[in-house]
Amino acid sequence: MNNNSMFARATPYLFGALFVIGLIAPFAVYPTFLMKILCFGLFACAFNLLLGFAGLLSFGHAAFLGTAGYVCGMLVRDVGVTPEIGIIGGTVVAGLLGWVFGVLAIRRTGIYFAMITLALSQMVYFLVLQVKATGGEDGLQGVPRGNLFGIIDLSNNISMYYLVFAVFCIGFFIIYRTINSPFGEILKAIRENEPRAISLGYDVAKFKLLAFIISASLAGMAGATKTLVFQLASLTDVHWHMSGEVVLMTLLGGLGTVLGPLIGAATVVSLQTQLADSVGSWVTVIMGVIFVLCVLLFRRGIVGELQALIQRAGIR
Amino acid sequence: MQNKKLTTLACAAAFAALSGAANAQISGDTVKVGVLTDLSGTYSDLAGAGAVLATQMAIDDFMAEAKPAFKVEMVSADHQNKADIASNKAREWFEREGVDVATELVTTSTALAVMKIAKEMNRVALMSGPASTPITNEQCNDVTVHYTYDTYALANGTARAVTKQGGDTWYFLTADYAFGQALERDSSAVVTANGGKVLGSVRHPFPASDFSSFLLQAQASGAKIIGLANAGADTTNAIKQAAEFGITPKQALAGLLMFISDVHSLGLKNTQGMYLTTGFYWDLNDDTRAWSKRFFEKQNRMPTMVQAGQYSSVLHYLRAVQAIGSDDSAKVMTQMKKTPINDFFAKDGQIREDGRMVHDMYLVQVKKPEESKYPWDYYHVRQVIPAAEAFQPLSESRCPLIKN
Numbered sequence: 001m002n003n004n005s006m007f008a009r010a011t012p013y014l015f016g017a018l019f020v021i022g023l024i025a026p027f028a029v030y031p032t033f034l035m036k037i038l039c040f041g042l043f044a045c046a047f048n049l050l051l052g053f054a055g056l057l058s059f060g061h062a063a064f065l066g067t068a069g070y071v072c073g074m075l076v077r078d079v080g081v082t083p084e085i086g087i088i089g090g091t092v093v094a095g096l097l098g099w100v101f102g103v104l105a106i107r108r109t110g111i112y113f114a115m116i117t118l119a120l121s122q123m124v125y126f127l128v129l130q131v132k133a134t135g136g137e138d139g140l141q142g143v144p145r146g147n148l149f150g151i152i153d154l155s156n157n158i159s160m161y162y163l164v165f166a167v168f169c170i171g172f173f174i175i176y177r178t179i180n181s182p183f184g185e186i187l188k189a190i191r192e193n194e195p196r197a198i199s200l201g202y203d204v205a206k207f208k209l210l211a212f213i214i215s216a217s218l219a220g221m222a223g224a225t226k227t228l229v230f231q232l233a234s235l236t237d238v239h240w241h242m243s244g245e246v247v248l249m250t251l252l253g254g255l256g257t258v259l260g261p262l263i264g265a266a267t268v269v270s271l272q273t274q275l276a277d278s279v280g281s282w283v284t285v286i287m288g289v290i291f292v293l294c295v296l297l298f299r300r301g302i303v304g305e306l307q308a309l310i311q312r313a314g315i316r
Numbered sequence: 317m318q319n320k321k322l323t324t325l326a327c328a329a330a331f332a333a334l335s336g337a338a339n340a341q342i343s344g345d346t347v348k349v350g351v352l353t354d355l356s357g358t359y360s361d362l363a364g365a366g367a368v369l370a371t372q373m374a375i376d377d378f379m380a381e382a383k384p385a386f387k388v389e390m391v392s393a394d395h396q397n398k399a400d401i402a403s404n405k406a407r408e409w410f411e412r413e414g415v416d417v418a419t420e421l422v423t424t425s426t427a428l429a430v431m432k433i434a435k436e437m438n439r440v441a442l443m444s445g446p447a448s449t450p451i452t453n454e455q456c457n458d459v460t461v462h463y464t465y466d467t468y469a470l471a472n473g474t475a476r477a478v479t480k481q482g483g484d485t486w487y488f489l490t491a492d493y494a495f496g497q498a499l500e501r502d503s504s505a506v507v508t509a510n511g512g513k514v515l516g517s518v519r520h521p522f523p524a525s526d527f528s529s530f531l532l533q534a535q536a537s538g539a540k541i542i543g544l545a546n547a548g549a550d551t552t553n554a555i556k557q558a559a560e561f562g563i564t565p566k567q568a569l570a571g572l573l574m575f576i577s578d579v580h581s582l583g584l585k586n587t588q589g590m591y592l593t594t595g596f597y598w599d600l601n602d603d604t605r606a607w608s609k610r611f612f613e614k615q616n617r618m619p620t621m622v623q624a625g626q627y628s629s630v631l632h633y634l635r636a637v638q639a640i641g642s643d644d645s646a647k648v649m650t651q652m653k654k655t656p657i658n659d660f661f662a663k664d665g666q667i668r669e670d671g672r673m674v675h676d677m678y679l680v681q682v683k684k685p686e687e688s689k690y691p692w693d694y695y696h697v698r699q700v701i702p703a704a705e706a707f708q709p710l711s712e713s714r715c716p717l718i719k720n
Binding site: 030032033036129130132135136137138139141142155157226230231232234235236237272273279282283 | 356396398399400401403404407408411412424425428429432433436448450455492493494495522
């Protein structure tokens, strides 16, 4: 962690380059595919904030992604608000839900924490399946993309892409600022040695809860945006598979790295898209194998391993 | 969109100069058929690879009979029964690959997602696999055809016919979610309307694996018929366990959403005596047998109604394109609705204003093992349900396209 000065210097250039790539990407790559990557990337980054920096393994993040998606969908389709209000609404509801989850779950640690979040998210799944307004197993269909601020028509893929890109950048910036703030340092301290953080006088529970709420809100932001992109919210988004998928994305990309989850999400989404035609549901098996290989051979994930490589080269 | 128009224009110009206006309006000079189905999950037996094969057969037969001036291509993909994957794929097909028609679409959530996109991009969606009635009711649009069957036709066909044939006391085993509840509600209404009596119902969680307590309640009710208002693995598990408990054949089961592929995998021993409604049975007449044998040679299974319907719908679409020399969605839809469907699958089938294709359905009873003389000899056809009675009448339609 001390060898970070080189990264610190390179970081603005790296982010600048990525930003430019993000700006021109829709002209080279299919925009809907990029939007999917960005949505899941933000979702994984939000999850990583909790797991990678606060050391809390939530197994119920699908609840935030899905709930925000449904809320945003209902707001835009049934209430008729503009898309940005839909996204904000979804984010706020996910944040509130995160608060409820957090208050109950952070009282326990480790496997119990994970199981409580899983149990709560299964309740959300059940609700979504049963309640009439969510459309049950048919999902929430036919959500219009609408006009941003009432002016910009989002049915155009390129304008939709730039909205998603903007949302991603905002979310990513929030996460980046959170990590690189005194608050973030305390989270890392809690992750490394919780009793010590307590003995230093920090109210650990409060910090954990706040991190949980931020993570849940941002996961919700990703979910709400995803609903607008695909114009539907479905049970897939609240299913526990989704909670597992985000763990995979984060670990594959690099746990506790800033860019890792985005790279992980891009890898997983690309594989799923590319393999869907050729192997179908075998995708899950292939993902499982990749996961095992990742954990056995390169535990730091793609970005983590790259960083380690550069570091080693730098020392020499 | 702009690009596509330009291409169309360019093609139109080129063809007007070269060969007259015969197929000036076929975009890219190719009709592209997309098969979006479940290739590896729960529904891969009843749709899946068989539906892809059926599509290819339809294209091959069309090329041989019509010798069209345009090309016909097929692409296929696995939607894994997930609405977001289906929506993603359909969008990509329509936007980037110039697919003219998305077909099959088993699983209602994927169908609903794709028909919205088809409407938005002005392409056609032909649904053979999905079951739910909202496709031609609340969610209906003018580019979608719901071809093979729907839950109304299956549940009503079975409930009405069984009640009339003396199975007048019913008990429902219902999957506890919107789909199951709707199925139970619709079937109960039909049972009562035909002089039967519903003794009660029990709801099981979705999905469930242990049906013992629910089945014992159904047994204790003393109803002659146990209606299975569920689908897929829930139905097959319930049937297996009913046989294990000795409930069947004392009480008969009525499957409200069953396919020949389910009967095949459960075996006649477990399913004997069951009533169900189907839109197609391979052993109906010489035409169905001839086509099904061709299908069997390649797939090593007899076709389900979904696969047969898939063939019929694609062929009907291609013939319409040929007849009007255009793949413009509105024109093709008009032509498809105007022309009655006559092939091995349907006699005088017709596509209504709400997108519902109406044709005769069949009430069948599963044979006893000793009655089955050759492989796939599974059904007694008990009754032909005429098209007019089989489907939801337009007067009850909740489709905004229909002005009641």
